[in-house]
Amino acid sequence: MRKTKEEAQKTKESILTAALSCFSVKGYFNTSLDEIAKKAKVTRGAIYWHFQNKSEIFDALHDSLHEPFIQAITRDLETDSPYPLQQLKELLVKLMMELEENTAKMKIMRLFYQCDYSGELQQFKKKHQDKKLKSLQLLQSYFDRAKQKGLLVAEADSEILTLTLHCFIKGMLYEFLTDSKLLNFKSHTEALTTQLFMGLNNCRSACPNTEQ
Amino acid sequence: MRKTKEEAQKTKESILTAALSCFSVKGYFNTSLDEIAKKAKVTRGAIYWHFQNKSEIFDALHDSLHEPFIQAITRDLETDSPYPLQQLKELLVKLMMELEENTAKMKIMRLFYQCDYSGELQQFKKKHQDKKLKSLQLLQSYFDRAKQKGLLVAEADSEILTLTLHCFIKGMLYEFLTDSKLLNFKSHTEALTTQLFMGLNNCRSACPNTEQ
DNA sequence: AATTATACATACATGAATGTATGTTGTCAA
DNA sequence: TTGACAACATACATTCATGTATGTATAATT
Structure with missing residues (x-):
């Protein structure tokens, strides 16, 4: 055998x-x-x-999810768009849309959003959080670029902007994954993200009167 | 005995x-x-x-958390502020701050954010989601009031605004509750919420040039 | 004051899941 | 071609949690 x-x-x-x-x-x-x-x-x-046991299966599934995500951002960052925030927004919407068609990925994500890292899963909590931090640093570079290009007002704090965005994405994904009725991929992803970026994008062109 | x-x-x-x-x-x-x-x-x-069993304890804990939340919003809505969004923002920040000092409440919230409604908990999923919907409707009334008072641009969709806010809150709470290092109540709650409302508050006074 | 039902504690029966030890078969390397 | 080891299947021992049945003391009721 x-x-x-x-x-x-x-x-x-x-x-x-x-x-x-x-x-x-x-x-x-x-x-x-x-x-x-x-x-x-x-x-x-x-x-x-x-x-070795069930928890190792759990960890293997997490690996299979996060690596492609990091790679997608890294590759996107290779092109230096003149409008980094527009670029970021489009990437996010694209990734969300792709997610909808990939039921396997949705299942994995749902797993990690809903599970509690207790018991035998405790050992993986820090490891998975570190992976999250890595992706946050990547996201922040979009805002840094926008600032360098003078697209943000002087007071804008790229870390705050990143965290705000991160919380929003997290919450949106959480709702997508756990409550199929509240949000709808096709009709809400773009609308909500656009709405959010209206605020993140606190730039001179959006509110020309606030500066100069 | x-x-x-x-x-x-x-x-x-x-x-x-x-x-x-x-x-x-x-x-x-x-x-x-x-x-x-x-x-x-x-x-x-x-x-x-x-x-009856363990899951009934779970449900009892959920009740003890959500009822005060609904009541807090309902009571706040009794006062009709001339600036509903400002009022909403202040309420949210206040509730978050209160949360930090109430470790019991934090534990309950963490429980519901991290648990998966599988197995014996399935029966409560819909019930708890319905409670969430109720609170969303309450939140939306802030935006409705803002619109009635002419504080929002005509295109603003109060449902989209509510959902965007909801996703953000959800994500922020999720991070607060599950990753003690990433966010910090004192320094981040106000900053992030302010940042978000900069976008939600797409009103005439913030961008006077967009209308009239 | 006697009775009854409450508020538990104790005891038991059952089932289910885990980890490991061992068996078996086929592959690959020498 | 023949060990030796890989890739499992099978069998077993142990633990543990659940639900229920039953016991019991005492507060409440009459």
């Missing part, structure tokens, strides 16, 4: 997708390894061969 | 606070009724006398 290396890799991935499916239906703490095994059509023995 | 009615009420409350304490340390799904009982210095028998 030994399998080829590629086959083994396939079963590992099937375990991950089965776990995600179970988690998104019954939640992390309410799914047993046996349920995951049955969904993946293996036994618990296979899971214990590929992972 | 029978107790007086008031004594019984006290044990019920001690069970609730013990449960909250346990939940905030180990999470809902990782605390057993026996742990709660020990913390409250009773036995599981006492818990099963006062509550």
Whole structure:
């Protein structure tokens, strides 16, 4: 019953997708390894061969989500738009729209927004928060660029702006992911983000009278 | 070993606070009724006398949090300020500040932000979402008033404004509650909220040139 | 003052999940 | 081609939480 290396890799991935499916239906703490095994059509023995325990599956899923996100921002930052905030807004709307079509990603995100890092998951809390900090630093560089280009009023604090944006995104995603009725991707993403940027974008052109 | 009615009420409350304490340390799904009982210095028998099961304790905690929130808004709406958005902003900042000093409330909120409504908690998801909707309607009335008073531009959509604000609050609270390092009540609450309202407040006086 | 129902504590039965130990089969390397 | 080890499956032991059934003392009721 030994399998080829590629086959083994396939079963590992099937375990991950089965776990995600179970988690998104019954939640992390309410799914047993046996349920995951049955969904993946293996036994618990296979899971214990590929992972140490359930929490390691959890962490593996987080990795698969965050890396592409960081990369998307990093790549976008390579182009130096004359209007960094416009660029940022478009990137965010684009990422949100992509999210809607990628149900697997939505399930993973929902998992991390809803779970509490208690019990066996405590060990990952700091690690995952550090990843978040990294992405925040990337976001801030958009505001820094805008300021350098003189697009923001002098008093604007790029850190405050970043945090405000971050809180908004977090809340919007939270609502998208946990309450399917309140927000609607197609009709609200663009409208809400535009509304927010109206404030973040406290620039001279938007309010020409406030300066000069 | 029978107790007086008031004594019984006290044990019920001690069970609730013990449960909250346990939940905030180990999470809902990782605390057993026996742990709660020990913390409250009773036995599981006492818990099963006062509550049907663990999830009913969870729901009782939610009630104790949301009712005062609704009441605070309702009472604030009784005074008809000439500047409704200013009034709203001040109320929000005030509520956030109060939150910081009320560690019990913070623990309850953290519980509901982090938990996933799966397993035995599914039954409460809709109920709790309906409560949220109610509070959203209350918030929207601030924007409606602002519009009636001619403080918003004609295109402003009070629903979009409310949702944007809601997402921001949600995200800010989420960060406050789950990541103690990122945000700081004293220094950030006012700054971020002010920043946000700069955008929500898309009124004539802020940008006199856009109208008339 | 006797009775009853309350407010629990104790005891028990059950089930479910975990981790590990061990078995088995096939692959790959030499 | 044949060990040796990889990739699991199976079996077992243990723990632990839940729900319920039952016991009990005492406050409240009459």
